[in-house]
Amino acid sequence: MLQLTLFYIFAVLAVLGGIMVVVHRNPIYSALSLILTLFALAGEYILLMAHFIAIVHIAVYAGAIMVLFLFVIMLLNIRIEERAPGALRYMVYIGVPMAAILFLQLGYLAFKGFQEVYVKNTDVGTVERIGQALFSKYVLPFEITSILLVVAMVGAVYLSKRKLEIVE
Amino acid sequence: MLEAILALIKIGVVVFLVILPLVMMLILAERRVSAFIQNRLGPNRVGWQGMMQPVADGLKFLFKEDVIPGHVDRFLYLIAPGIILFPALLTFAVVPFGDQLTTYIGHTLVTIRFQIADLNVGVLYIVAVASLGVYGLVIGGYSSNNKYSMLGGLRSSAQMISYELPLGLAIISVVMMSGSLRLQDIVVDQYEIWNVFRQPLGFIIFLVASFAETNRLPFDLPEAEQELVGGYHTEYSSMKFASFFLAEYINMITASALITTLFFGGWHVPFGILEAINLPVLWEQIIQILAFSLKTLFFLFFFIWVRWTLPRFRYDQLMNLGWKSMVPLGLLNIVLTAIGIAVF
Amino acid sequence: MEMASLLNYTTFLPLLGALILLMIPKTEEVLIKSWAFFVTLTTFLLSLPLFHNFDGSRSSIQFETIKSWIPSIGAGYHVGLDGISILLYLLTTFMMPLAVLSSWSAIQNRVKEYMLAMLVLETGMLGVFISLDLLLFYIFWETMLIPMYLLIGVWGGPRRIYAAIKFVLYTMVGSVLMLVAILYLYFLHYNFTGVYTFDLLQIYTIDIPFGLQLWLFLAFALAFAIKVPMFPFHTWLPDAHVEAPTAGSVILAGILLKMGTYGFLRFNLPLFPEASVHFAPLFLVLAVIGILYGAWISMVQRDIKKLVAYSSVSHLGFVMLGVFAFTVPSMQGGLIQMINHGLSTGALFLAVGMIYERRHTREIREFGGVTRVMPVFATLFLIVCLSSLGLPGTNGFVGEFLILVGSFQVVPAFAVLATVGIIFAAVYLLWMFRRVMFGPLTREENKNLVDLNGREVATLLPIIVFIFWIGFYPRTFLDKTEATISRLAGTMEKARAELHLEKQAPYWKYLVWKGNP
Amino acid sequence: MPIAIGTTDLISILPIAIVSLFGVYLLLQSVFAPRMNRILIPYLGILGVGLAVVGNFFLIGMEGTAFEGMVRVDRLTVVLNFLFLITAALSLLITISYHEGEHVEFLEFTPLVLFSTAGMMVMGSAESLMTIFLGLETMSIALYVMAGFRRTNRHSLEAALKYFLLGAFATGFLLYGMALTYGMVGSTNLTQIAQYFTQNALDVPLVALMGLALIIIGFGFKVALVPFHMWTPDVYQGSPLPVTAYMAVGAKAAGFAAILRVISLSAFSIAFQWSEILWVLAVLTMTVGNVVALVQDNIKRMLAYSSIAHAGYILVGVVASNDQTVPSVVFYLIVYLFMNLGAFAVATMVAGQNERRVNIQYYRGLGYTQPLLALAMAVFMFSLAGFPPTAGFIGKFYIFSAALQSGYVWLVILGVINSLISVYYYLNVVVAMYMQQPVDEKKIAPVLPGVGVVILVAVLGIVYLGIFPGTMLSVLR
Secondary structure, X not given: OHHHHHHHXXXXXXXXXXXXXXXXXXXXXXXXXXXXXXXXXXXXHHHOOOHHHHHHHHHHHHHHHHHHHHHHHHHHOOOOOOOOOHHHXXXXXXXXXXHHHHHHHHHHHHHHXXXXXXXXXXXXXXXXXXXXXXXXXXXXXXXXXXXXXXXXXXXXXXXXXXXXOOOO | OHHHHHXXXXXXXXXHHHHHHHXXXXXXXXXXXXXXXXXXXXXXXXOHHHOOHHHXXXXXXXXXXXXXXXXXXXXXXXXXXXXXXXXXXXXXHHOXXXXXXXXXXXXXXXXXXXXXXXXXXXXXXXXXHHHHHHHHHHHHHXXXXXHHHHHHHHHHHHHHHHHHHHHHHHHHHHHHHHOOOOHHHHHHHOOOOOHXXXXXXXXXXXXXXXXXXXXXXXXXXXXXXXXXXXXXXXXXXXXXXXXXXXXXXXXXXXXXXXXXXXXXXXXXXXXXXXHHOOOOHHHHHHHHXXXXXXXXXXXXXXXXXXXXXXXXXXXXXXXXXXXXXXXXXXXXXXXXXXHHHXXX | OOHHHHHHHHHHHHHHHHHHHOOOOOOOHHHHHHHHHHHHHHHHHHHHHHHHHOOOOOOOOEEEEEEEEEHHHOEEEEEEEOOOHHXXXXXXXXXXXXXXXXXXXXXXXOHHHHHHHHHHHHHHXXXXXXXXXXXXXXXXXXXXXXXXXXXXXXHOOOOHHHHHHHHHHHHHHHHHHHHHHHHHHHHHHHHHHOOOOOEHHHHXXXXXXXXXXXXXXXXXXXXXXXXXXXXXXXXXXXXXXXXXXXXXXXXXXXXXXXXXXXXXXXXXXHHOHHHHHHHHHHXXXXXXXXXXXXXXXXXXXXXXXXXXXXXXXXXXXXXXXXXXXXXXXXXXXXXXXXXXXXHHHXXXXXXXXXXXXXXXXXXXXXXXXXXXXXXXXXXXXXXXXXXXXXXXXXXXXXXXXXXXXXXXXXXXXXXXXXXXXXXXXXXXXXXXXXXXXXXXXXXXXXXXXXOOOHHXXXXXXXXXXXXXXXXXXXXXHHHHHHHHHHHHHHXXXXXXXXXXXXXXXXXXXXXXXXXXX | OOOOOOHHHHHHOHHHHHHHHHHHHHXXXXXXXXXXXXXXXXXXXXXXXXXXXXHXXXXXXXXXXXXXXXXXXXXXXXXXXXXXXXXXXXXHHHHHOOOOOOOOOHHHHHHHHHHHHHHHHHHHOEOEHHHHHHHHHHHHHHHHHHHOOOOOOHHHHHHHHHHXXXXXXXXXXXHHHHHHHHHHHOOOEHHHXXXXXXXXXXXXXXXXXXXXXXXXXXXXXXXOOOOOOOHHHHHHHHOOHHHHHHHHHHHHHHHHHHHHHHHHHHOHHHHHHXXXXXXXXXXXXXXXXXXXXXXXXXXXXHHHHHHHHHHHHHHHHHHHOOOOHHHHHHHHHHHHHHHHHHHHHHHHHHHOHHHOOOEHHHHOOHHHXXXXXXXXXXXXXXXXXXXXXOHHHHHHHHHHHHHHHOOOHHHHHHHHHHHHHHHHHXXXXXXXXXXXXXXXXXXXXXXXHHHHHHHHHHHHHHHHHHHOOHHHHHHHO
């Protein structure tokens, strides 16, 4: 019961945060709302006994990525998002109903499809389990991920290098 | 139920009886030590040896006019001081300041852990929460709508992110030694030999990164008085300003406690003294807690000591040090540790 | 040498020649031309034994080669000649040296590329006539588009790009649907027999349901009708002819158009006999429209080349009339008429080219009285014109007569109308001839025209030899086709009988799609 | 739980591992030997690819899964590996000859190509949704960066950003689809997904179908199916030419490899559910690609739309969903590799400094100023248009025959009509080269050896596969 209550509290917070991200015109507020959503999700993870994911979620998303977001927003000194010009403004009237439809569809699917879902293994989220899985069954994806990260890093470094080196 | 009551008691004790008084003492200590280093006296009039000086300061903060400048982003401006206190306090939740004590309370056998919450992912928890500390600074800096504050916020976010990496890398090598993410386990693991001897490089990295994370000199660029007029807290006054101050000292305490826990054997009493003199369990516990406190206090002193002896880094030096020295060293340390574990 | 391998060698000799030509430096133009002529001539000479050894009394495929080519999908290298293809094969090898010869001085720039295109084109055309595998056929059919496209587009007249693209697109419109039909047949054959093959002779054996035949017939017929070209699909032809260089026109008229009619004889009739019979009235009507329409349009042309081009539409109408009358004489006549048209119209284009080279115009009114300065040319041109309009004693008469006789038996009305077309042909050709050749020599430029040189005479003369040979003794050629055509006529007769039974059902019923193979 | 990696496991990822290690080696090499001549780096990259090709030979004949059902090694894997490796090698060769006003920094470029190739190979040999996703991301992220490699060029940066944003958007769809599928099946393993679909073929849960649809959208972005193609022209135009070549061939092949693995093979038993949708997508893709290509006068944009159209043709093979699907699609991808890389190689040569000469008008008269280059380009154009005897014809023929075998007559008819439309714009290039006079007298730089090799290989490949496709076809079946 407590679990369910908490679940709904977190869920509402997550959705609220999500909506605020979109609605706020000040990008700082949007970013902060996103952090709220991230925390709410972390809470959901904890309810699902996935402590590891929850903590990593906070550390990575809230702790690192969103800080960088804020950093960039502040660096560029974006105060208030400018109103979209011309036709784009009316996208709202298309986008919102579309989102609503998608939401209804997914909701329908979720109610129809996932009625019997329950948490099978409560220790699935522990560090030990994750560590073991990463280095046995999922060792290959794990290694590929490392390559992926190297690629991303090389790319980011390349694109943001300031000077062009001149080679004779 | 009992668990919850115990937890609340622990929280209360730690926050109100340990941390807050300690912060007050620290403020005084900072002034006294700095005076000592600079060969002067420092505050010594209020109370014995100036002991009541922090109280006077606190009262001053409380009764000062709370100025909210007109150009700030009011909502963010107001919540920033609150936000900054939270992570600072939260980190302390998983630090074990003593061994566990099994005793009867009434008629039930209860295990009292000298630790607020014994998380199995304690180390990760610390990393996660520590990484949130920056928000207070950034939001404060942004909402003040002041270029110095803004610069302070920017600097802090870049700095914190940069030094979180070496911090994490150093912790990983410690975790590799203990094989557990639970802080209590890490402490127990250091029974024979402290990590500082097994992980000298890791210790240095962690120490330096801690300084950066707490925004203390030589890494206090976000609030550098000479350049930024106080940085992110320029526009704050009264209790709000105090909470920024408070947070910085709480962070110092946490950092010291973590250094102690991770590298200096936590609550272990060195040289097997405790084993040599056979004491009742309760006394043993108390001595262990004292040992932990002493080590922590030493590092607090160390923080202050460094502040008043080292000059501030330049910003690019700070970044270079972080990315070009600390991170590779941290990685190297992990490799060395892995080799070490594989060999022994 | 064994004839089957000789057939293969002959077919691919031009390609080999083209590869060797690649190594000749660009500047050695005479060497390039001589080499191309040598290769094409050798090809012709090598093909003569094929003709000689061909047994006209047998209706089966001769000089057959069957080799596996893409075994995984059942496509093979299956080639051979029968009574339908032998003459066309010979026509191709015969016309190519003449085409090369005619380009000797007409083509001044990019000679090497030109000759390359000619040689590649020859292999492509020969391949079309000998292929007995549907996929192989299709590949040759499409391959030959590329060099022809380049011939028109690079060495053609002022509107060459437009004409070239039109030519390619028109041809492809038909052929892509044919490809679908080929694939359909392929799977149909698999469903009937459980064997994946593109081999035409094997696909002949399956009995395709009538409803399907109609669709497949239409798909094939579209490709061939465009190529022929039959009446509503002929609009690409004048453009292509007018813009193409002389040799291009010769090949286009002499050989490429025959592929359409050849396709009807080779594929549509034997594969879909019932559908052919069913659609015969439509095609007969179109053929006759083509004959008359082509002739009328020819009459009002001011450009000699355009006139000749439209006359092709008319002539090919005769061929189609012969083919779709389904009698032995008419189909034989159609076959001979294909050769005739190749020879006569080819020669006409050559002649037009010769005069164009001298005057750089083809407007009829620019000429007049040319006989006085170019008597040899006038004589040869007259013979060619007469052959084209079907004067007895020339080849044209034999073909048209056979067609008319054959078709009169089954569709007398059409035969009568077609005869009108012959009269028109006489009108437009002779009228043109009169305006160009006779009368006073009014234009100053025409007074200095030089008569044909030895090379040009040598280009026209062989054709004229054949014009009279076929005119006086067609049996040499008819004999070769006798057995094959008889068998085809027999097939059609049977189909006609069978269809008669089925005809009870309403026509459109069969055009309703009946699902998948 | 001990870590158990057997020899079979290691061999099965041998080419992937070699290529990745070489990428890492090249990155480190610049740290430890900064003085080395940078021009050598792409050659080292090619060496790495060559070693991987050798390594790939060890995979021939293997059959089964490795790394606990993460990758699968079968004939498809081997062929796709070869395909990706050849693409990488040829693209690197083009890069060597790519003379830009602002030079391309091989130092970062070469490793990115290698990593991206590794990602493609992971996709090709994936046996799990997870590996597919990781491979896709590795490939894509490298490509995003490579698209922006001309950092001083506005279009290049725009291309990178656009590709990145839309790619990330597509990834979202893909991931959502994978999550839904996983939610229903309870596994990311493709074999188990296939089993699930077979068991529930008659009554497929909506969630699973939704998952599949989202996965199709995700892959559709990568292979540029209409209506998920909006990024293609701009990205192709903005990226440096060798990158465009690499992404046009490699990314497309990898995307289709994934479609084959997930849609064609794993969801085979419910083909009737998705083939109708793909039918529509195929027709749309072919038609939009070809019709819009008609009006392009920039060779890169033209090839971009042409690549969209070709995606449509390939999709026809997927729609067929019978035993011909895999061989026909893979054969087409191989053919597409040669003709597209060849065309881009020629375009690179013509484009010259700063890619100034990318307009089709600069091809005028090429047949006389650069006869061999023009001849090669003509071969590529004829092949793209699907003329026999080039490989392009056999490829299309095979695809259409696969579709016809399943009874998609109208699809095939629409397909051939489309290839008819395409003839016009491909021949436009030939027209320009052979039938028009040059616009300017500026001489095109002589063909450099790197590009020369690529063009030669491409022409030989096209002619060989066009005339003797038998061997390759029997290998694929």
